[in-house]
Amino acid sequence: MKLLIIAATHGNELLGIKLYQFLLAQHSALLESIDFVIGNPRAYAAHKRYIQSDLNRSYQSNGARYEEQRAREILRYIDTTKPDIILDMHTTTCKQPNCLIVGNLEDTALRRFLRASHIKTVLEVKSLNDIASAVTNVVGYEVPNDHITLELLNHITNDLRRFVRGTRGAVTKDVYHMVDKIYKKDVTTREADGFVNFKMNKKLGFVPIMTGENSYKKQTNYLGFKASAPEKITIDK
Ligand SMILES: [Zn+2]
Known part of the structure; x- marks a missing residue:
């Protein structure tokens, strides 16, 4: 199983970066299964959400703005590398439970990931021109900034490990339909x-x-x- 972690789709959201640093610090064996990209490198360097347009609203677009071009680059990369699952890592300033965001509950790899994850709250979105509108095997993590702890990074690491091993049986999730x-x-x-x-x-x-x-x-x-x-x-x- 190959996982692609997309960090900093929004340049000022550091969950994906922190997760990857955590895995590197642990010399985690999972790294063999993980590919890592920074979604919006320019916005990440500038500590900003985006430069010209919201990357997570720029998929399905033919435009010439930086994020529209970057979205096409990411899709080409996915098409070439063919990961089994793509994880799009977000943080939020909103008060909310940690949740997983999905576009298509029918996708087999996505369902395997939902089974593997400790997070119970799932939000199904549609037609936001986000990455899930372009590929189906994507799961987004949306976590409030003040929930990011070593304990959470450890729980997410366990999610990834269970996904790779496919060791988990049936789970029940609370699914909210947007x-x-x-x-x-x-x-x-x-x-x-x-x-x-x-x-x-x-x-x-x-x-x-x-x-x-x-x-x-x-x-x-x-x-x-x-x-x-x-x-x-x-x-x-
Ligand atoms: Zn975000």
Whole structure:
């Protein structure tokens, strides 16, 4: 089994870098199965989320902006190296549980990875022009900055090891299906202040995802995403 770890798709998010450093420091035997790339090298060097456009919204694009070109380069690299699974490592300033982000629950390698991972919360996204819209065997990790500890890196390492060995049986995950964006024009500041990520908002009838203090600062017309109530899905193969 070959894993490709993409670190710093957003240049200021260091989970992937820290994981790789952790594996190197341990001289982990897993490194034989792992290939590692920095998703957005220029943004990583500049400690910024992106340079010209969000790389994670630049897949499926023919544009000439730096991240659009970089997305095509990454896809060509994947096409050449053919990893069994691609891990896209993110961190967030939002308060939320650690979660895995997937695009296509039918993908066999992706299901094998979900079985291997200790993380119970899964978010299924669609059509964001993210990497999962271009390839199916991708799993994203989304982890709040203050959750990154040696213990977590150890747990993720165990995820990778179980994936390579394929030693785990059926697991049940809480799967949240993304249904739409939460547009800034549709909610009041007061409503937004009451959002708790991954918890059903009974008044508005959806589960807010990836909302937080920075949502208003971002130059987008949406605060985060809406999901439906979680579904317990057992993945046995
Ligand atoms: Zn990110």
